[in-house]
Amino acid sequence: MNIMLENLRFSFNCKIVKNNDLELAKISPQEKTLLVGFPSNGLVGTFSISYLIHHLKMKYIGDVEVSDLPSTLFVEEGEILAPIRVYNKNNLFVIISDVPFDQYLAEKFALAVHAFCKDHTIKKIVLVSGMESVNQKEDGPKIYGLVTHPILESKLYDNQIPKFLNGSIFGTDAAIISVFRKTNIPVMVLYAECHSFFPDPEASIIAIVTLAKILDIEIDIKDIQNKIDTLRIQHRNLMEETLRTLQEKKTRAPQIYR
Amino acid sequence: MNNFDKFEFRMAFPMISSLFDDIEQRILSPLSCLREFDNYWMLEFDLPLVDKKDIDVTFDENIISIKAKLKEEYSEEKQGNIIKFEYFKKSISLPERINVKKTTAKFQKGRLEIKIPKKIVGHSIKIN
Numbered sequence: 001m002n003i004m005l006e007n008l009r010f011s012f013n014c015k016i017v018k019n020n021d022l023e024l025a026k027i028s029p030q031e032k033t034l035l036v037g038f039p040s041n042g043l044v045g046t047f048s049i050s051y052l053i054h055h056l057k058m059k060y061i062g063d064v065e066v067s068d069l070p071s072t073l074f075v076e077e078g079e080i081l082a083p084i085r086v087y088n089k090n091n092l093f094v095i096i097s098d099v100p101f102d103q104y105l106a107e108k109f110a111l112a113v114h115a116f117c118k119d120h121t122i123k124k125i126v127l128v129s130g131m132e133s134v135n136q137k138e139d140g141p142k143i144y145g146l147v148t149h150p151i152l153e154s155k156l157y158d159n160q161i162p163k164f165l166n167g168s169i170f171g172t173d174a175a176i177i178s179v180f181r182k183t184n185i186p187v188m189v190l191y192a193e194c195h196s197f198f199p200d201p202e203a204s205i206i207a208i209v210t211l212a213k214i215l216d217i218e219i220d221i222k223d224i225q226n227k228i229d230t231l232r233i234q235h236r237n238l239m240e241e242t243l244r245t246l247q248e249k250k251t252r253a254p255q256i257y258r
Numbered sequence: 259m260n261n262f263d264k265f266e267f268r269m270a271f272p273m274i275s276s277l278f279d280d281i282e283q284r285i286l287s288p289l290s291c292l293r294e295f296d297n298y299w300m301l302e303f304d305l306p307l308v309d310k311k312d313i314d315v316t317f318d319e320n321i322i323s324i325k326a327k328l329k330e331e332y333s334e335e336k337q338g339n340i341i342k343f344e345y346f347k348k349s350i351s352l353p354e355r356i357n358v359k360k361t362t363a364k365f366q367k368g369r370l371e372i373k374i375p376k377k378i379v380g381h382s383i384k385i386n
Binding site: 006142195198199202228229230234236239240 | 287
């Protein structure tokens with residue numbers, strides 16, 4: 001079944017825009033999963049979701065527009081790209097944002113994600129984010145999971161992901177969790193321990209490995225391992241912009257004391 | 259030692275300073291953050307592609323400056339031009355009342371952490 005994106009118009013002043021140049025991917029009738037990534041602590045979501053799109057060779061199928069988001073476009077090798085894009089392969093969808101959200105836009109973005117899920121009969125969502133590590137262990141960053149519905153608890157257990165037990169969540173993660181916990185679409189959030197204020201591709205590798213287990217796919221992490229230092233330099237500006245956006249509206253990054 | 263012994267107050271957000279690369283001098287501006295704790299300030303610089311031996315840290319009054327040579331040239335394409343960088347360099351203004359002499363630094367996983375103790379000033383008041 002081809003999904004006709006041109007027929008989709010989201011409420012909340014958000015819509016998905018058809019991409020004319022690309023053939024839309026066929027959707028498997030199996031359970032559809034949506035992955036969501038956006039700039040936050042350590043840019044963990046940005047790195048891990050981008051890597052997955054690249055590694056799985058997912059198809060770009062359209063953009064999500066969020067009203068009040070300042071007009072922004074990116075140009076990559078002559079191609080114009082919107083900041084919030086949708087990718088697909090089989091029953092796996094991805095929404096990735098290249099721009100950080102303040103609290104106001106985070107809520108709008110969360111509603112747009114919800115509208116997308118309803119229209120595409122998405123059965124579950126996985127968010128990837130970073131969590132400030134106060135006392136990071138010697139053996140590297142750990143990852144924790146949080147679920148909105150009991151149905152996803154077994155996924156954490158089966159994949160030996162410890163549960164995020166105590167702490168506070170702010171910003172876009174919190175906005176998405178708040179919207180979806182009232183619906184019948186469950187959300188799993190993976191929080192990788194990271195440096196909150198510097199790009200942290202090393203933490204993203206833990207997130208990618210965990211994501212692969214959850215999705216039951218194989219992902220070779222060699223590419224990202226070889227580029228850790230370069231990625232840190234390349235993403236300095238996005239990290240700085242993310243921190244400024246979060247500070248401006250007095251939202252805070254997740255912080256946990258253990 | 260239980261977990262609470264490690265508990266320290268920290269600011270939700272650090273002070274961040276803008277990035278200004280110097281294309282002519284081939285200098286990158288590193289990310290940095292300054293966070294306040296009970297008894298000290300923690301200043302961090304993100305210095306990927308750098309070896310510890312190639313980092314210079316200097317204090318001048320309340321300004322701390324770092325310069326670090328990259329292990330290998332880093333290139334970026336900007337508007338069709340390839341721009342090459344060889345160094346990280348940045349200066350940060352520190353808060354007043356710091357103990358420069360007791361400042362320590364460590365470099366781990368490409369991150370330079372400079373711990374700057376606060377100067378204890380003032381006097382105690384007797385409670386009757």
